[in-house]
Amino acid sequence: MKLTFLYHSTYLLEINKYKLIIDPFFYDKKLLYNNIISKYINNKINYILLTHAHYDHVDDVNFFYKKNPDILLISNYEISSFFEKKGIKTYGINYGSFIEFPFGLLKYVIAIHSSSFLNGTYGGNPGGFLLHTKEKNIYLSGDTSVTYDMKLIPKYGKIDLSVLSIGGTYTMGVEDAIIASELLKCDNILGVHYNTFENIKIDKKKSIEMFYNNGKRLILLNTGESINI
Template sequence: MKITFFTHNTFLLEVNEKNLLIDPFFSGNPFFNNRNYLKCIDFYLKKVDYILLTHAHYDHVCDVEFFSQKFSNVLVISNYEISNYFEKRGIKTYGMNYGSFISFPFGKLKYVFSAHSSVFSDGTYGGNPGGFLLHTNKGNLYISGDTSLMNEMKIIPIFGSLKISILPIGGRYTMDVEEAILASDFLKCKRILGVHYDTFEEIKIDKNESKKKFSEKGKELILLKMGESIYV
């Protein structure tokens, strides 16, 4: 299983010959400024089979329509309300809610609770915010989505051990580094990929200090550069 990080909460999962794009946020992303984000997309994203959306905030869904046009067979997977929103725009979707695992060609996917909010830029209600628990023959992965620390995280490892967890660490709108360390305890997962930091001024972090705090607790915080990948 390969994970390629872009910025914010946007990354690509490659598993079982399927490409899953999470929370696409390229246009309007301050990271790119005068850089050409379209060149970035063309270079790194040769194929997208699925788009997974954790919630409806613009910095997680703003490029869904672009990618649905670029990759005509893409399937958007999200909660019921978000799926309906994009289905009305002619995009192929698969809606779910907090419930059972659902089998896809890439593995089994479960939509799980997130302590956050969810609304589209036009004011449309975006349903319950969430994350994804992915079980595959290559290992299990937890994508928390935007969330604060929550007791529900203790349920996640009951379903099976995790190879890695993807958690927000920027603070203010989500967990910060200290809370992400506690979350890793709840999840029984020592390997954390940090996301949702540095994109905006209010979620800037000290990367070296953040890694040190995780290391002092016997855990690993992975912070990838734009376009950098890891295998898990």
């Protein structure tokens, strides 16, 4: 399994022959045609996963749909219904059981946040995703504060990588993300949702040191950088 960071909370998961784009948003639309990014998104993408309805997680859904008309969008019921009305094929889920997809087992899990589209349309319950594959298991937090529900996540199986928002203000900051990693019993953390806007700026070096001092590894990727999970 391969993860490539693209921008903000947007990243690409490659699981065998399947490609999943998570929360597509590019503040500067020129980035969509940047050579570093375009080489990853110009090829066929099979799935879009959306954690909630805020614009900085859904703004470029239409871009990927136009390039991949048979793409399947997976999100909560309300978000799925919103995009289904725009002609996109969707699979609506909610907090509940694992659901089997060709790429693995997917479970929509609780996030403590809010969820609405820019026009005010209700975006359902915000969430994250727990993804189990034959290779590895990963947790995608979405935008959330730290919550004791995270303690349930490792009960379903060991987490090899947790993707956590760390910018603060709207989500967990670094300190909370460290607590989250302890609840998740996960030592490998990919940080997202930071430095895009002024009020979610972090000190990258200090943040890495803070995780290290707590026995954790914080991974901060540049655009186009990848890790194998």
